[in-house]
Amino acid sequence: AQSVSQHNHHVILSEAASLELGCNYSYGGTVNLFWYVQYPGQHLQLLLKYFSGDPLVKGIKGFEAEFIKSKFSFNLRKPSVQWSDTAEYFCAVLFGGSQGNLIFGKGTKLSVKP
């Protein structure tokens, strides 16, 4: 079955620390990859996405993610986090093109201490 794994349930960092959130997916042929963010009390928002081309993609608010096909991974990174990055982060994988289903990981809650 298609699945998406996020390695950390809850990550606590101090401001200015570097962030890396892991995401792995099961093999499923063609995939499109997404990171969504849910700030407290707000909509689920698209942070960044990868469809093809350069495997290092940049998103909003200084986030980036690297697609490593051989490892079935799409890890999210930010060099220096801010208190305002406190949120829940979801990795999602679209298996099989636009008509396929978007499978979400269980989410990683990030708490940034000021």
Added chain:
Amino acid sequence: DGGITQSPKYLFRKEGQNVTLSCEQNLNHDAMYWYRQDPGQGLRLIYYSQIVNDFQKGDIAEGYSVSREKKESFPLTVTSAQKNPTAFYLCASRKGGTDTQYFGPGTRLTVL
């Protein structure tokens, strides 16, 4: 103001009652989706619709029903058959020919 609206934000119902959650979009998107979010579980797909008058079951459709009579509307009914209906429900939509889903603000349903 364009986007996806879900109403109400909070909904309380007694056990055994059916309840319908609203989802409307004015983005002219073709596809619409319903997800359920539980703490530590991520989002799980309930139902989806690629076009008007057509919809398919997702991974956890039991106890739910939907309709898609209009392109802009995709209401979800949580029936009394749903064993554990208390959850946060998210609606999403996607423009035809693209791969990105956009989400509404969600409805938090509590069954007492």
